[in-house]
Amino acid sequence: MAASDTGTLEISNLVPHRALTADLEDSITAGLIASLPTLKMRTLFAQRRDMFREADLITLATDTTDRTVIGALSSRWCTTPSGGRFLHILTQFVGERYQGGIAFPRSWGSHFAQLYRDWSEFPDLLVLKTYNPVVYCVMRAFTRVPGVTFYPEIRDERHDPGAADRAGGIAKIIAPDHAFDPETGVIRDVGDPPDLYPSLPESRNPKVNEYFALHARPGDRILCMLSVPTADAGGMILDVFGVTPLTIPIRMARSGMAELAADSDGRNGH
Secondary structure, three states: OOOOOOOOEEEEEEOHHHHOOHHHHHHHHHHHHHHOOOOOHHHHHHHOOHHHHOOOEEEEEEEOOOOEEEEEEEEEEEEOOOOOEEEEEEEEEEOHHHOOOOHHHHHHHHHHHHHHHHHOOEEOEEEEEEOOHHHHHHHHHHHHOOOOEEEOOOOHHHOOOOHHHHHHHHHHHHOOOOOEEOOOOEEOOOOOOOOOOOOOOOOOOHHHHHHHHHHOOOOOEEEEEEEOOOHHHHHHHHHHOOOOOOOOOOOEEOOOHHHHHHHOOOOEOO
């Protein structure tokens, strides 16, 4: 059960190359280690800080009672071979006591608002890699917006036969040294540390849980892609988080999906 966090959370944004000092980075990691005791966060941050240092934007959720960082969301823009770009979500952590509360939606609302203020565009493609079925379900929920599609889609009636080829192009960009299975969306051995989770998390969707259990080993991650084809669809997603675009209709950042498919041979890595 989430903590009663309505009046105790502060959401803030920072651009790493301007504001991510060593002390602030240590404060972020220390807060997340304390807030997520069942995950091997200390090992994660001993090996990797790229999720913060390579980001274009970080959104932090801070508990105002003790100034502890209990949530972090980071993303970066990636460029495609055709010169387009897509948004790569590098990490999304929310402390265990705050899961199911306002930290997640407020963080995303602030993140999207800041992205739009700084870059004046909404991505037509959002991607992440995860071992968490809950994350998969949350991201796929945006297919309720007309025209929005998701990969890997396990619902037969929603399956997009061209998505696997596009995913191959994306996997080459975000995980170039790892084998990729376009039929399942699995990127092999990209999780570092591989035992970050004590066990496979469970969502409320048994079929999604079964899919992860069947295809992903602990060190693997599943590549998830959300395709947002129109400005109207992008505006509806922003509206979900209470973000009003600064220009109407909103401008879209184009990834060049057709070129991504053409660039992929259906396989990636070794």
